[in-house]
Amino acid sequence: MTEFGGRVSSLLTNYDITFWLLLCSALDSGIPVAPESRPCTALPFREVAVKPLNPELARTMASLNLLLVDSKVTDDHQDGEKLKAGVARTLFGKRFEKARAYLETTQFPLETVLELPERQSRAEAQDSPTVASLCAPTESTLGEIFAAIPRLQKKPDLEKPMRAFGETLGGYLYLWDALSDRESDRKKNRFNALEVTSVSS
Numbered sequence: 232m233t234e235f236g237g238r239v240s241s242l243l244t245n246y247d248i249t250f251w252l253l254l255c256s257a258l259d260s261g262i263p264v265a266p267e268s269r270p271c272t273a274l275p276f277r278e279v280a281v282k283p284l285n286p287e288l289a290r291t292m293a294s295l296n297l298l299l300v301d302s303k304v305t306d307d308h309q310d311g312e313k314l315k316a317g318v319a320r321t322l323f324g325k326r327f328e329k330a331r332a333y334l335e336t337t338q339f340p341l342e343t344v345l346e347l348p349e350r351q352s353r354a355e356a357q358d359s360p361t362v363a364s365l366c367a368p369t370e371s372t373l374g375e376i377f378a379a380i381p382r383l384q385k386k387p388d389l390e391k392p393m394r395a396f397g398e399t400l401g402g403y404l405y406l407w408d409a410l411s412d413r414e415s416d417r418k419k420n421r422f423n424a425l426e427v428t429s430v431s432s
Contacts, residue, residue: 237326242272248296255384304323343371354368
């Protein structure tokens with residue numbers, strides 16, 4: 232992240248991208264590479280052992296991380312948190328553009344990720360949404376992302392099971408987010424999948 236978008240952008244590293252990096256590392260069957268000692272992002276004076284990925288995959292993951300943050304900023308803006316979203320765009324707008332530009336040169340499903348906020352908004356605007364219809368945009372997006380990982384690592388036989396895994400995880404994460412935010416969404420009168428579908432917690 233630091234090499235691709237600068238030290239500030241490295242602070243945006245989140246659980247999603249950490250999980251994908253672990254997954255990429257586990258799937259990497261190339262020549263074994265010994266972990267390298269590198270400065271910790273949060274505490275530069277502390278060194279940690281890091282297993283390097285191949286450069287193309289590392290740049291793709293860094294770009295994906297920034298793209299997911301960009302999608303979250305768009306979602307925050309749609310949820311009414313315009314000040315928070317505006318600050319993020321001011322700080323990271325150029326980095327978001329760099330991430331998009333790089334992913335356009337790869338086989339990554341860029342449009343699917345970029346269209347997620349709009350597809351999610353349409354799903355939430357339905358007259359009678361169901362849990363399945365509300366989960367569908369996130370499920371399909373994560374399915375595409377997970378299917379892209381084995382393509383990047385030249386392992387097409389893993390594309391189908393990875394897509395299925397991504398879709399299942401996407402549905403779980405969408406519902407978990409709804410459950411975690413249920414009380415705050417209720418107080419702020421914001422959309423919540425569990426509220427509109429009358430799912431009891």
